[in-house]
Amino acid sequence: MKIAMLGSGFIARFYADSLAAQRRKDILVSVYSRSMERAEKFAKDYGLPHYSNSLTEVVENPDVDVVVIALSNDLHLGAVEACATAGKHVLCTKPLGRTGEEAKKMLEMVEKAGIMGGYLEDLCYTPKFLKSLNSVKAGSIGRVLWAKSRETHPGPHSDWFWNMEQSGGGAIVDLGCHCIEISRNFIGKDIKPVEVMCWAATQVHPIAAEDHAIGLVKYANGVIGQFEVSWCFRGGMDLRDEVMGSEGTIWLNNFLRTGFEMFSTGKGTNYVAEKAESSSGWLFPVGDEVHELGYSHMFTDMFESIEQKREPMESFYDGYVVNCIIDAAYRSAKSRNWEPVQLDDWRGRTDVKEGHEFASYDDQFYLIKEEILPNGEKKLILKDKKTGAVERRDI
Numbered sequence: 001m002k003i004a005m006l007g008s009g010f011i012a013r014f015y016a017d018s019l020a021a022q023r024r025k026d027i028l029v030s031v032y033s034r035s036m037e038r039a040e041k042f043a044k045d046y047g048l049p050h051y052s053n054s055l056t057e058v059v060e061n062p063d064v065d066v067v068v069i070a071l072s073n074d075l076h077l078g079a080v081e082a083c084a085t086a087g088k089h090v091l092c093t094k095p096l097g098r099t100g101e102e103a104k105k106m107l108e109m110v111e112k113a114g115i116m117g118g119y120l121e122d123l124c125y126t127p128k129f130l131k132s133l134n135s136v137k138a139g140s141i142g143r144v145l146w147a148k149s150r151e152t153h154p155g156p157h158s159d160w161f162w163n164m165e166q167s168g169g170g171a172i173v174d175l176g177c178h179c180i181e182i183s184r185n186f187i188g189k190d191i192k193p194v195e196v197m198c199w200a201a202t203q204v205h206p207i208a209a210e211d212h213a214i215g216l217v218k219y220a221n222g223v224i225g226q227f228e229v230s231w232c233f234r235g236g237m238d239l240r241d242e243v244m245g246s247e248g249t250i251w252l253n254n255f256l257r258t259g260f261e262m263f264s265t266g267k268g269t270n271y272v273a274e275k276a277e278s279s280s281g282w283l284f285p286v287g288d289e290v291h292e293l294g295y296s297h298m299f300t301d302m303f304e305s306i307e308q309k310r311e312p313m314e315s316f317y318d319g320y321v322v323n324c325i326i327d328a329a330y331r332s333a334k335s336r337n338w339e340p341v342q343l344d345d346w347r348g349r350t351d352v353k354e355g356h357e358f359a360s361y362d363d364q365f366y367l368i369k370e371e372i373l374p375n376g377e378k379k380l381i382l383k384d385k386k387t388g389a390v391e392r393r394d395i
């Protein structure tokens with residue numbers, strides 16, 4: 001597949017590093033940047049035959065099969081429109097839109113044009129995430145009860161993130177989009193997110209948006225998703241997920257503690273890892289960032305989906321649902337109430353209710369708890385199904 005990159009900044013380079021790695025057969029052939037110098041430098045660095053400071057020229061280039069959007073959040077909608085007009089498949093970075101309304105327009109554009117809209121949610125493709133999702137789907141941790149995801153770091157690297165008009169918000173729209181989609185995958189994408197309760201504050205930076213937030217997303221089956229996001233965290237980039245099920249637990253640490261620890265007095269000027277704040281003392285480098293952050297599996301899924309004419313694991317529809325959850329989070333942070341998730345276009349299950357499945361001990365009793373005490377005794381706590389009486393039994 002021949003690929004065009006729109007943008008030449010931070011994420012465009014991460015994507016290009018991933019696309020150029022491991023002798024991939026899908027190749028970058030063109031880049032757009034508003035600055036001709038940056039377009040030329042990017043083209044030279046990655047050996048591209050074409051570059052331009054005209055977005056339409058790059059999108060309409062007949063050599064291009066698929067377009068990757070790596071532009072600031074305010075430019076996603078216009079870029080998707082250009083791809084839809086040219087009939088080119090489009091892969092857009094996160095967040096899809098600044099609001100659910102913008103995301104919906106993008107979804108409608110790609111569906112009307114009959115092109116594929118892939119949502120580049122890399123953190124749902126990390127090797128650890130994919131393996132843990134398989135375990136959850138295989139039932140290894142039983143019924144999922146709570147899924148939490150945390151992304152915190154000392155704040156983004158470009159001016160436009162700090163401008164609400166261009167970004168659409170602060171840490172919630174920038175980082176919460178990852179966390180919400182991680183929880184949604186664990187809970188089940190066919191389960192409707194119903195309402196959101198969110199605390200958000202501007203604690204450190206002189207900006208209009210929030211730089212710290214915590215939110216709860218309630219799903220139709222009563223399961224809770226939780227996101228913790230911050231641009232105030234010191235010490236690097238903290239990416240952690242946690243899933244609690246009726247039969248087990250998963251803890252994932254994706255970045256700061258990956259099993260690679262290094263000490264340096266500070267000699268040399270080596271890059272350590274994304275958002276690392278220091279290159280001396282004990283350090284936590286990441287072996288192959290593009291792989292460990294999910295980019296490799298993500299692009300493989302995207303290109304195979306186009307070839308096989310199927311939906312990718314992360315589609316524009318997913319981006320739209322995430323944006324609608326974020327909209328509800330912003331409303332809740334303001335109103336201080338649970339706010340409904342407004343999804344005009346819901347494609348998942350509509351028959352789900354909050355349910356309880358209690359474990360039976362026998363025909364007469366439910367089993368509440370079973371424990372072996374330090375002296376070796378085994379204790380059972382049972383509840384009579386008919387009378388409701390709770391009793392202890394030593395065995």
Ligand SMILES: NC(=O)c1ccc[n+]([C@@H]2O[C@H](COP(=O)([O-])OP(=O)(O)OC[C@H]3O[C@@H](n4cnc5c(N)ncnc54)[C@H](O)[C@@H]3O)[C@@H](O)[C@H]2O)c1
Binds near residue numbers: 007009072094
């Ligand atoms: N893990 C991830 O998936 C991840 C990580 C970082 C950023 N992102 C997303 O990638 C997108 C770009 O972020 P970034 O970190 O690369 O930012 P960046 O500032 O490094 O790059 C932004 C790009 O947009 C271009 N741009 C900005 N304003 C423009 C304008 N008015 N006209 C034309 N071009 C303009 C810049 O020149 C640059 O090429 C954002 O949507 C961001 O949320 C995703």
